[in-house]
Amino acid sequence: MRWSQAFIPTLRDDPADAEAVSHRLLVRGGYIRQLMAGAYSLLPLAVRVRTKVGTIIREEMDRIGAQEFLLPTMHPGELWKAAGRWDTMGDIMFRLKDRRDADVVLSITHEEVFASLATEMSSYRDLPQIWYHIQTKYRDEPRPKGGLLRTREFTMKDSYTFDIDEAGLDAGFDKNHDAYRRIFDRLGLDALDVTASSGAMGGSVSIEFVVKSDAGEDLIAHCPACGYRANVERATSRLDPVDDEEGPAAPEEFATPGVRTIQHLVDDYDTPADRQIKTMVYMLDGELALLLVRGDHNLVEQKLMDGTGAVAVRPAHADEVREALGALPGSLGAVGVTDLTVYADPALEGRRNMTTGANRDDYHYRGVDVARDITVSKWLDLRGVAAGEACPECGEPLEVFKAIEVGHIFKLGRVFAEAFGAEVLDEAGEARTIIMGSYGIGLERNMAAIVEAHHDDAGIIWPVNVAPYEVVLTVLR
Numbered sequence: 001m002r003w004s005q006a007f008i009p010t011l012r013d014d015p016a017d018a019e020a021v022s023h024r025l026l027v028r029g030g031y032i033r034q035l036m037a038g039a040y041s042l043l044p045l046a047v048r049v050r051t052k053v054g055t056i057i058r059e060e061m062d063r064i065g066a067q068e069f070l071l072p073t074m075h076p077g078e079l080w081k082a083a084g085r086w087d088t089m090g091d092i093m094f095r096l097k098d099r100r101d102a103d104v105v106l107s108i109t110h111e112e113v114f115a116s117l118a119t120e121m122s123s124y125r126d127l128p129q130i131w132y133h134i135q136t137k138y139r140d141e142p143r144p145k146g147g148l149l150r151t152r153e154f155t156m157k158d159s160y161t162f163d164i165d166e167a168g169l170d171a172g173f174d175k176n177h178d179a180y181r182r183i184f185d186r187l188g189l190d191a192l193d194v195t196a197s198s199g200a201m202g203g204s205v206s207i208e209f210v211v212k213s214d215a216g217e218d219l220i221a222h223c224p225a226c227g228y229r230a231n232v233e234r235a236t237s238r239l240d241p242v243d244d245e246e247g248p249a250a251p252e253e254f255a256t257p258g259v260r261t262i263q264h265l266v267d268d269y270d271t272p273a274d275r276q277i278k279t280m281v282y283m284l285d286g287e288l289a290l291l292l293v294r295g296d297h298n299l300v301e302q303k304l305m306d307g308t309g310a311v312a313v314r315p316a317h318a319d320e321v322r323e324a325l326g327a328l329p330g331s332l333g334a335v336g337v338t339d340l341t342v343y344a345d346p347a348l349e350g351r352r353n354m355t356t357g358a359n360r361d362d363y364h365y366r367g368v369d370v371a372r373d374i375t376v377s378k379w380l381d382l383r384g385v386a387a388g389e390a391c392p393e394c395g396e397p398l399e400v401f402k403a404i405e406v407g408h409i410f411k412l413g414r415v416f417a418e419a420f421g422a423e424v425l426d427e428a429g430e431a432r433t434i435i436m437g438s439y440g441i442g443l444e445r446n447m448a449a450i451v452e453a454h455h456d457d458a459g460i461i462w463p464v465n466v467a468p469y470e471v472v473l474t475v476l477r
Contacts, residue, residue: 001469003472003474006044007030007043007044008029008030008043008044008045009030009033009043010028010029010030011027011028011030012028013028014027014028015027015028015034017145018147019145019146019215020145020146020147020149020215020448020452021215021451021452021455022146022147022148022149022215022447022448022449022451022452022455023146023147023148023149023448024147025451025455025459025460026046026147026148026447026448026451026460027147028459029045029459029460030043030045031043031045031046031049032046032147032148037144037152038141038144038150038151038152038153039151039152039153040147040148040151040444042444044468045468046447046468048468048469049447049462049466049467049468050155050443050444050447052465052466052467053187053443053446053447053466054134054155054157054443056183056186056187056465056466057134057157057183057441057443058134060179060180060182060183060186061130061132061157061159061179063179063182064130064175064176064178064179065130065175066130066131066132066159067129067130067131067132068132068133068134069114069117069131069132069133070133070135071110071113071114071133071135072107072113073106073107073135073136073137073138074104074105074106074107075104075105075106075107075112075113076102076103076104076105077095077102077103077104077105078103079112079113079116080093080105080112081103082112082419082420083111083112083115083415083416083419083420084419085112086103087311088311088312089108090312091140091142092108092139092140092141092142093105093106093108093139093140094106094138094139094140106138107135107136107137107138108137108138108139109137109156109158109440110133110135110158111160111412111416111436111438112416112419112420114131114160114416114436115416115417115419115420115422115436116420116422117131118162118417118420118422118434118436119420119421119422119423121162121422121424121434122424122425123424123425124164124424124425124426124427124432126424127162127163127164127168127424127434128161128162128163128164128168128171128172129161129162130159130160130161130162130172130175130176131159131160131162132157132158132159132160132439133157133158133159134155134156134157134443135155135156135158136153136154136155137153137154137155137156137158138152138153139151139152139154140152146215146217146448147448148444148445148447148448149215149217149404149445149448149449150217151444154442154443154444154445155442155443155444156440156441156442156443157440157441157442157443158438158439158440159176159438159439159440160412160436160437160438160439161173161175161176161436161437161439162422162434162435162436163434163435163436163437164424164426164432164434164435165432165435166435168435169411169435169436169437172437173205173409173411173437176409176437176439177193177207177409180193180209180407180409180439180441181193183407183441184209184406184407186465187446187450187463187465187466188450188453188454188463188465188466189211189406189446189449189450189453190211190212190453191209191210191211191406191407192209192210192211192212192220192222192229192403193207193208193209193229194207194208194209194210194220194222194229194230194231194403195207195208195229195230195231195234195235196208196230196231196233196234196408196410197231197233197234197302197303197306205410205411206234206408206409206410206411207408207409207410208231208405208407208408209405209406209407209408209409210231210403210404210405210406211403211404211406211449211452211453212401212402212403213402213403213404213449213452213453214402215402215404215448215452216402216403216404216405217402217404218231218232218402218403218404218405219231219232219384219400219401219402219403220232220235220400220401220402220403221235221237221385221398221399221400222398222399222400222401223391223393223394223396223397223398223399224396224399225391225394225396226391226393226394226396228391228392228393228394228398232300232384232385232400233300233302233303233306234302234303234306235385235398236381236385236392237385237386237389237390237391237392237398238389238390238391238392238395239347239389239390240390242274242351244351244352244353244354245352245353246352246353247352247353247354247366247367247368247369248353248366248367250367250373251335251358251365251366251367251368251369251373252365252366252367253358253360253363253364253365254363254364254365254366255362255363256269256331256362256363256364257362258362259330259331259362259364260329260330261330262276262278262295262296265295265355265364269355271355271366272295272296273294273295273296274294274295274296275295275353275354275355276294276295276296276354276355276356277292277293277294277295277333277334277348277351277354277355277356277368277370278292278293278294278295278297278299279291279292279332279333279334279356279357280292280293280299280315280329280332281315281316281320281321281324281325281329281332282304282313282314282315282316283312283313283314283315283316283320284304284308284310284312284313284341285310285311285312285313286312287341288316288320288324288340288341289308289340289341289342289343290332290334290337290340290341290342290343291304291343291344291382292334292342292343292344292345292348292374292376293344293345293347293348293382293383294345294347294348294383295355297345297347297383297384298383298384299382299383299384300382300383300384301313303380303381303382303383304343304380304382307343307378307380307381307382308343308380324340325337325359326359326360327357327358327359327360327361328361330357330361331357331358331359331360331361331362331363331364332356332357332359333356333357333358333359333364333365333368334356334374334375334376335356335358335359335365335368335373335374336359336373337359337374337375338375341377341378342374342375342376342377342378343376343377343378343379343380343382344370344374344376344378344379344380344382345379345380345381345382345383346379346380346381347383348370349370349371349379350370350371351369351370352368352369352370353366353367353368353369354366354367354368354369354370355368356368385398385400386398386400387399387400404445404448404449404452405445406441406442406445406446406449407439407440407441407442407446408439408440409437409438409439409440410437410438410439411437411438412435412436412437412438413435413436414433414434414435414436416436417433417434417435417436418433422434447466450462450463450466
């Protein structure tokens with residue numbers, strides 16, 4: 001390619017809305033242009049980089065015996081209804097009607113399609129299988145940002161393993177884990193594998209590959225001493241034991257005019273946050289529930305979803321809270337509540353002489369004994385881990401840092417195979433439901449992560465494996 005003929009529309013100034021380094025440099029360097037929120041045109045330089053990223057991925061997938069497919073990205077709604085995800089995906093899925101008034105969706109992912117194709121296998125001799133594709137996916141992100149880091153249209157390598165039993169799934173999972181390690185090494189990314197939540201995809205064992213970066217939206221808890229690491233959506237920590245003093249024989253109500261926050265009680269009523277019970281009201285699949293955490297802890301919604309199995313999760317509206325408890329947020333508590341499900345974080349178990357809302361505006365209770373005064377329906381890990389807390393494995397202090405997710409692998413199990421009747425006959429002639437694993441890498445997201453990891457004040461420093469051009473020859477005279 002001659003430089004004089006290359007289309008590389010560089011810019012002098014940063015785009016006004018660019019926060020991430022990769023967003024700024026990819027726009028200024030003439031790699032991408034925004035068409036609308038969450039949708040970017042990839043210009044010739046970016047196409048060359050993405051092609052090299054895709055080639056590395058293909059080579060490593062082929063190395064473990066995977067076979068490539070090309071699948072529709074527009075799916076019949078019935079497929080998603082059969083798998084039970086038509087309703088659970090909510091507004092994040094693009095839906096439309098065709099001219100025959102049939103439901104159609106733009107693919108977020110392809111578990112349904114691959115599982116339906118797996119029904120054409122009939123014998124254990126057909127297994128194991130590893131199938132993959134690299135295609136466009138769509139997600140109606142409510143807050144697309146960060147350039148290529150969070151978009152509404154993006155390219156994914158999705159792959160799936162199909163086995164007859166858990167031992168086969170374990171072997172396939174390990175193969176893909178090793179392939180991912182090689183992929184990220186070749187891309188020039190120092191990717192860490194961390195324990196994670198499977199989220200809306202379901203499944204059991206879940207591992208994210210992440211790259212440490214201030215542009216990341218994931219928070220990772222890591223122990224430098226023993227190597228423990230997990231997304232805060234799954235991370236735990238040890239808490240120091242608390243020896244509460246004996247409280248009154250029953251909760252004592254006291255006036256707290258205008259108090260609406262944990263900090264207000266700390267400042268004006270000399271009540272430490274770790275001696276308060278924070279009460280939140282949530283709607284879980286259409287049912288109200290109370291969530292209790294210690295006053296200095298934060299709720300992690302993904303832990304709530306994973307622990308309850310709820311899909312449609314949101315904070316309750318003010319009118320719903322008032323109708324259920326008789327007060328508004330800031331004065332809420334679970335003392336005496338028996339008609340709602342109460343989920344409490346284990347950090348509150350056995351605590352005494354605590355302070356919480358009295359379910360009467362501008363009033364609180366002190367002297368609350370959790371075991372005596374609150375009917376807990378289920379103890380559930382709900383809290384976010386903070387830096388400096390003790391590692392659950394070795395007890396040393398944890399660090400928490402931001403990271404970009406560049407890959408995700410998890411064991412799906414049999415839920416999709418069961419939905420579509422994907423079975424094979426085993427050696428004894430008995431029907432066995434296929435067990436699946438799922439493995440994803442976003443191509444454009446990895447391009448952005450590479451830029452985040454490899455740049456200086458002058459611009460992008462591409463690793464040679466993915467550089468759009470390896471050599472530039474310039475005639476100086």
